[in-house]
Amino acid sequence: MTETEAPKRYWIWTVGCQMNKVDSDRVADTLRARGYLPAVREEDADIIILNSCAVRESAERRVSGKLGNLVALREEKPELLLGLTGCSVSPDFEATRKRFKGADMYFQPTRIDQFLDQLNERWPSPTDAGVMACWEEQADATESKGPVAYVPISNGCDKFCTYCIVPYRRGRERSRPMMEIVDECGSLVKAGVKEVTLLGQRVNAYGRDFKNGTDLADLLVLVNNIPGLDRLRFLTSYPRDMSDKLIETIAGLDKVCEHIHLPVQAGNNVVLENMRRGYTREDYLELVARIRAAAPAIALSTDIIVGFPGETEEQFRDTLSLIEDVRFSTVYVAAYSPRAGTLSSRWPDDVPKEEKKERVQRLNAVQERISLSQHQELRGGEVDILVESTESERSDLPQWQGRTRQNRRVFLPRGDEDLMGRTVRVRVEKVSPWAMQAVPA
Ligand code: SF4
Secondary structure (H helix, E strand, C coil): CCCCCCCCEEEEEECCCHHHHHHHHHHHHHHHHCCCEECCCHHHCCEEEEEECCCCHHHHHHHHHHHHHHHHHHHHCCCCEEEEEECCCCCCHHHHHHHCCCCCEECCCCCHHHHHHHHHHHCCCCCCHHHHHHHHHHHHHHHHCCCEEEEECEECCCCCCCCCCHHHHHCCCEECCHHHHHHHHHHHHHCCCCEEEEECCCHHHCCHHHCCCCCHHHHHHHHHCCCCCCEEEEECCCHHHCCHHHHHHHHHCCCECCEEECCCECCCHHHHHHHCCCCCHHHHHHHHHHHHHHCCCCEEEEEEEECCCCCCHHHHHHHHHHHHHHCCCEEEEEECCCCCCCHHHHCCCCCCHHHHHHHHHHHHHHHHHHHHHHHHHHCCCEEEEEEEEEECCCCCCCEEEEECCCCCEEEEECCCCCCCCCEEEEEEEEECCCCEEEEEC
16 A cells, blocks of 8 residues: 555455354454455445355355355456455365355465465555554554453364364364463453453363363453453353363352353254264253252253254154253254265255254244243343443334343333443343343333
8 A cells, every 4th residue: 555545445244153253353453454444335345355154054155145246246346355264265275266256365264374365465565654543543443342342262173063064164172372361351341341252162172272271260260350341251162061160160250141052952862972962961961950050040042953864853852852951041943954074964964954944943932932931030020231232223212232141132221321331230021032121120
């Protein structure tokens, strides 16, 4: 960039999990460090990065569709640079290029170096003073971060569940140094963040690669000590890695919220074995009992895949009965779709599409009943919520949106007072399976 040239504008489109959103933030940070500014509209951008998800077929279809639209946009605007990252990008770039045609750059989500190498080939890194001004402008913007932040603490996964693409795309587990994470959390809190969620594909295996006994419990203690932080969460936990030490630590720390996301995936032992999850239904139920004995207020949410290869009606009913037994606060259900390169993709995808759809609906119906009854128990009572956003779609009825420590969504009418980032006590008036409506207590 020369002194007279306008700064380049970027746009980042993200699908998938929270980790992807964090990765997109890092790409944005990298671009801002080069003096680029966010575009107000996609069509104004000089560079567009698609951050993809390969965990479900539907997500990959969205990525292909989006890339196709952007390739058409580039025909009108030939200088536009298109980059593809995320879990759809395998280490074999040629294979990725064949599946997702038309991007100018392909890079793996954990390899910002790959991104920079390709970017430098096209637009060498600027070093003029204007860049620093832009960067400072953006650095100031971090002060206005919302009250909730996500901090990656590990990346990759060593488990190789038979259906999962993550270990192939994000590689082996690598933990970030503990003090680096604590410092980042401290800076976020100084910038106004009240709630931090520590992220990892198998977050509760944090530190195992250090081989010195350090674990997530040790990290939680340090982050919990940060003055000014109100709430602490972590995501996603793998059932076999919930040690007694970790459970006791969670139960004993005041800022750690009463919510654990603990994917079970299926309630039948044959299906669990075929998924290579490494635990049985009985192991999982015993773990739930241990967690609830140590911390009775903890709400558990989970992920479930229905229609896994070979899953019979009877085996599916075991999953239904498991969700009745555990009474999760939220269940995220997905119909199985084979992901190329995984072990299960070599097996017949033999549960018909219609059957999978029906199982998703049946499971959701059971869970909606459970979630509704849990929310009904809270009706008329008082809960504390951290106000984290406003609901924008319903401008006729401006609302604050917050969450309880158990991660239940609550809406609150907006008055004159600015409640953003504050923990407020509210009285629950109306409930649905998905959220609660409250008034100030
Ligand atoms: S533990 Fe989770 S991220 Fe790792 S392979 Fe299994 S499903 Fe994928």
